[in-house]
Structure formats: C-alpha cells, structure tokens
Amino acid sequence: MIRQFALPTWGSKMTEFITAILTSLSSGAIYALMALAIVLVWRSTRVINFAQAGQAVLTTYIGYTVIQRTGSYWLALVVAVISGAIIGAVIDRFFMRPIFKRVKSGPIVMIAPVVATLGLLGIIQAIIGFIWGLTNQSIEAPVSTGGYKVMGKVIAFSSYNLLVLVAVAIAMLLLTILFQRTNIGLALRASAYSPEIARLSGIKVDAVRTLGWAIAGASGGLAGMLYIPGYFLYPNAMDLLLVFGFVAAVIGGLESLFGAVAGAMILGFAINFSTTYISQKLFFPTAFIVLVLVLLIKPSGLFAAKKSRGA
Amino acid sequence: MTLIVEGLTIDHGAIRAINNVSFKVPQGQLAAIIGANGAGKTTLLRTLSGLKDATSGSASWNGVSILGKRAEDLARSGIMHVSDGKSVIAELSVKDNLALTGLWQKDKKAVTEATNEVIELFPILGQRLSQSAGSLSGGERQMLAIGRALIARPKLLLLDEPSLGLAPLIVEQIFQTIKSFVKKMDLTVVLVEQNAMGALKIADEGIVLNLGSVVAVDSAEKLLNDPAVRSAYLGF
C-alpha cells in the first residue's frame, strides 16, 4: 500500500520534539506550584489540603475581579498572591486548628483532616457559585499566547508559556532563599521535622504552621493566575490541577520542596511525551501509571526523608 | 526563685501517672528525681514544661504558676526542657539546631556570645557545625541538646535522662559537665534519671519516685547512704 502522506521530515520531527520538551517544562512548572502548596501544608500540619483547589480558584476569581475593575493583570497577580496567603492563614487558624482540637483520638484522626478539607473545598466552590455564578469566565494573558516560530513552523510554546516558566522559577528561588537562608525558614523547617523539639526551643509552632498555610495559599494563588489564562475560570477549574499537584507531591515524597518540583517535572514530561508520541487519550492514565511505577519502587516517593515519621 | 510543686496529680489516659507529688527546688540547686522505669518521671517533667496537662495540684516557678501554659511560652520565660532520648532534629545541621533557641531572642549579640560559650563547653560541637545532627553519636547529640537549651540562657533546666543509651564513660563525662556548668551559670536544675547513682552524686537533693508517688525526699548525700534507698534504687 502506498502511503498517502509524505513521511514527516526530520525538521518537523525535531520541532515536535522541542515543543514536547518546552510544553513539558511549562506544564510541569504549574504542577510544581500546586505540588509545593500541598507539600508545604503536609509538612507543617500532616494534612493533605484538598481545599487548596478551592482556595486557588477563589484567589483567581479575586484576581479576575481586579482585572475587571482596573484592567491590570499584574496588579491582579499581586492581589491574588496576597489574598491567597491571607485565605490560607485564615483557614488554618479558624478552621483546621479548632478541628484538630476537637478530633484528637480514635481512628477518625486519619481521615478527619481529609474529610474536613474536602468539605471546605465544596463550601468554597459553592460560595464562588453564589457570588460569581457558574458561567465560564476568562482571563486574558498579559503577553502573547501565539506560539513561537521554530524553523519556519509555529510550535505550541508562546511568550506566555515562557512567562509561566520564568515566574515559577522566580517563585522557587524565593522559596529556597526563604527556607534555607532565613530565620523564618529555619523555624518552618524545625516545626515541620519535629514540632515538639521546636516548641521546647521556644518556637511558636502554631503560628509557624499558619505561616506555612499562608505560603502554600500564596503558591496556589500564583498557580491559579498562571494556569487560568490558557483555560476558563469556573468554580471547579482547578480540581484537576490539584490532583496533578498532589500526584506530583506524592511522587516527590511529600516532605521535600525539591521533591515536589522534581515530581512535577517528571509528571509534566511523562504526560506531554506520552500524549505527543503515543496517544492524546493517555493524558490521565499516564499520571496514574507514573505514580504507581514510582511507588512500587519507592513506597514513600522519590525524596522522602529516610526515617518514617508516622501518618 | 524557687520551683514549688504541690499536690500535683497527672493522668495518662485512664492511668494515674503522678499521684499527689510535692517538692521544692530552691534557686541554684540541682534536684535529682530518681526511680524505676514507669515511675512517672518523664510525665512529671513533660507537665512542668507545658507539653502535658495536669489533672490537679499546682506548680510554680518564681511565684508564678507554670501549669496550663504553652511549652513555647515557658521556654521563652527561661524554663528549658531537654527531653529524653536524643532530643535533636536529625534533619537539621548542628548549627541550625543550636540556632533554634536564638531565633526569638531580641539581643542577637547575647545569642552569639552564648553560642560561643556553648561551643567552648562542648568543643566537639564546634568541629561538627555544618554536619547534620543525625550523623552525631549519642553523646554528641546529648551535648547538642543541652547546648541548645543553654543558648536560651535558662533559669530553670529540666533534664530528662541525659544518660539514656550512652556508654558508661560518656555518662560520667556528661554528668561532670552538667555539674560544672550548673554551678557556673547558677542554674536551678531538675534532673530525671534512672541512673540513680550518677544523678545523686552530682545532685544537691534527691527525690525518689515510685509508681507515681514520692517515697523519699532528702539531701542527695543522705539518700546515697540510706540503706533502704540503696537496696531499692541503687542496686547494692
């Protein structure tokens, strides 16, 4: 049988490959922000915060409103990140802490935080529906979303994707400096590794935890403002991103910030390469397969702390 | 400044861990609380440092009640608890472990001074500053834990089993070091120990706990020579 179409040339294969790498990086970067938000909360309070999807989408709605009023994406970005931090802190202080005080014993302890954050997710999304309605909104990207031209062909990587990459890289850098070079970072690390010793050393662990929730909230807010311009804004818009962020965090071992980023990148590359080279329909199954493969080899993820720490 | 404990009772779930315990530790004194495993020594200390709630009774330091306060607030007010085992954060470096008690102090110059004094006291820590605390030996970890507490410039030091799991030679060394800095810094110390012999040797006063109750309070010297105490708790 004669092929009806010419075989792809070397050049188009090359651009396909480059595109796959670049899109892997930019989607991995977004997963990384969400994974960081998950890990930050997990480290400080041993809770998988499913409400993060709601928090992030709520802050994006706040950003959307700022854009409606002022027309400035950049102002909206700043407002979203700050409100993300405030919402995170408020949730820890006035929601999670009282629940932990009430639910102290019995096997329910294992699932109470999960159920509580799932419930909170539902409530936040419902409130968004009450306020903004359910119709899809959109946020226009601040820079061009038209793909770059490589060797005469337009590829699926734009100035906007580049902006996402740069923004995430800056956020990582700031977080690394915060955690490794500042006193607050030391308090955050100490409270995460051993709350009791931190407490006996005079560190206000409860306040430090709230700070961890705030940083996570800010990270989620940034994720929302970077993710939504390519899609639509609606109450459930970030649910899938939360799942991918969680999966990335688990791949990375849940404890380490570096692991979260690495896990996100692994996920980004696996998904983009399998959908580019095998089948578009493998988008979701790839996430599951990668996760299972990693956990079969290392049941606590790639960068988990060596000694197991309960829960 | 005196530590006064009166009628203190502490429950551990359904179990009464400490029953109506009273004692006093005047300033500058080192009191050793001795007794067998399960006597409630650690529970008592955890309550004094705010990690655990008491059921009834009172405890005060310098005339102010310390029950029901949060551990971090007590720590900042000068009551430092070095918990049992190797009370260091293994994932952090030695330097970071030492820095924990300096984080909240306003006077950073004093923190630097105190840190230097601690390194003078335990030179080995100075050589290992950038290593992770998890890589230290048991004795070194104990020194690190005590050193971290001393940087907070405590008034009252609560030491839980500093000899636990250490080789006899190192135990001796740790006890001698404790004795020397306690005198130098005019610290008030509550030392909980299963190693009754070693603890009583450096203590001013001894309190013997059995099944959550005080069975004897006396000067350490007298307890060391008391035949009943010797046979029951010192093993000879």
Add this chain to the structure above:
Amino acid sequence: MSKQVSTKKRTLLFVAFGWVLLLLGDRVGDLELYQGSFVATYALAITSIILLTGYSGQLSLGQSALMAVGAYAGALTIFNAGLHPIIGLFMAALVAGVFGLILGLIAARLSGPYLAGTTLALAISLPTLANQFPILGAEEGIVFDVGLPPARFGEDFSQYKWFFWISALASLIMVWFIANLLSTKYGRTFRALRDNPIAAELSGINVGRLKVTAFAISSGVAGLSGGLLVMLISGVSPSAFPLSLSFALLGGAVVTGLYNLKGVILGGLVLVAIPEIADSLVSRIGGSEGFITTLPGFLVSALLILAVVFTPNGPGHLIKRHHKK
C-alpha cells in the same frame, strides 16, 4: 456459641427488614421506589468504604473507579455477551473484586497519603480509559439493561419496583454477607489491625495479606454497587463516575460513622435526600442560577464538616457516649 446465635439473629433481622421493604414497596409510588433504589445502592457503596477505611484503615479516594469497573463488567456481560442480568451483577462484583485484588497488592505497600494519592489518580484516569477501547463505547457509553420485570409479577409491577427489588435485595444480601464476615474471627483481626496495626503485626497477624483481602472484598462490594447504579440510570459511561461521587460517598461513610455498618442506610438516605432538600429550599426562597446549582454541594460539604466536628466517630458513637454519661 454466642457467635452462632448472633449470626442466626442477624439473618432473621435481615429477612424481616427485607420483608418490611417489600411491603413498603407496594405502598409507595414510582418516585419513592426509584429513590429507594438509589438509597440501597449508595448504602452498599458506603459499606465498601466502611469495610476498607473503617475496618482495615486504608483510605481510598477512588471508590468511584472501582464502581466503574464493576459497572462496565456488568454491562459487557449483559449487553455484549447477552447473559442474564443477575449474572451481569455477579460479574460486576467479581471483576471489580479481582481488579481490587491487584490494586490491593499495590495499596498494601502504601501508607495514608500515598494510598490516597494513588486512588485519587485512579479515580480520574480509569473512567477516561473507556475512551480508549471501542467496545466500552467511549463517551456515549453502553447500555445497562436489566430488562422488564418478569410477566408473572403482573401488569401493575412497574419498572421502578423492579429496580427497587433488585437493588434492595442485592444490597441486603451483600451487607448481610459483610456483617457476618466482620463478626467472625476475620472481623476481629480487622478491628485489631485498625485499632493498632503495630500490635496486630506483633501478635502474628499477616497485616499485608489482611489489607489486600479487605481491598479486594471492598472492591467487589463497590463493583456491585456500581452495577446497580448504572442499572438505575440505564447505561454506563465515563461521566457516570466523577471524582465527586467518590467524595460524596466518603462523606456518606463519615455521616454513617466509619466503624459501624448499622447506619449505612442513613448514609444512603442522606446522599439521596440532600439534593431533594436543596431543591425544595430553592423552590421556596428562589435565587440565582449559581445559587440553585451549588446549593446541594454546599449542603453536602457543610454536613461533612459538621459530622467530623460533632460526631467524629459517627452518630452511633454519640449515642453511646450519652448513654455512658
């Protein structure tokens, strides 16, 4: 000896309860029958969660995926292989159980959040796999038809009553089976595992095998409830098993009390009742489109949080506690 008596008692209780349902089914309309079928189906799905999470201490967020496996297996048996609907439901439980066995082997190695993450990834990825295979009918799905009620029940016997009979009977038998299982030595080892895994391991219980067994049985139960669910909506498609279903069922299990099979009907009732309550609320007070659509979600979520805060160990536990005082 007392064990045997209690088993007999339980069987009598279930038969009596089934009889009451039967009589009740003759006295209510089609809408109530249809809702009753959903209550039975959800109660069964909640049972699978209680068995897995409450008894073996494994938290799964992917129960909807296991239900989907059962639903597709059942639909293929009936639609493609042309076998009897009862065999279809049986296959739903069996295939999901085998699938759960494989998954359980992976799950037994994983602790809390790692298992939650894996099952969550499963819940989002498995239904989309249906798009990969033409035999599964892609987005359209395939029909799940149990057929008309047998002619010998008479003309008056409606399709909804038939649904109710099938779902109530299947659920009763399955819950009866699980309740018996949990009252045997097996059930006691489950409880030992849940209350203190380390002590259980030290006392010679093969924790890994027990966890895998729980996972497999729970999956089988979930598969059957998945089959029943798509029977009620007459077809199976990826969209029949959204992630929100897993979450709602987990909520139902918390409302029921995670450590108690007795309340599963309450959990099923709550899941069916909440959209109805929201509807009647909305028709009374009105509101924007966003308000109307999101109100049920709001109520479910609020209930979840209230359940965790006020009766963390289930309503049964609350009653017991008041008794003591």
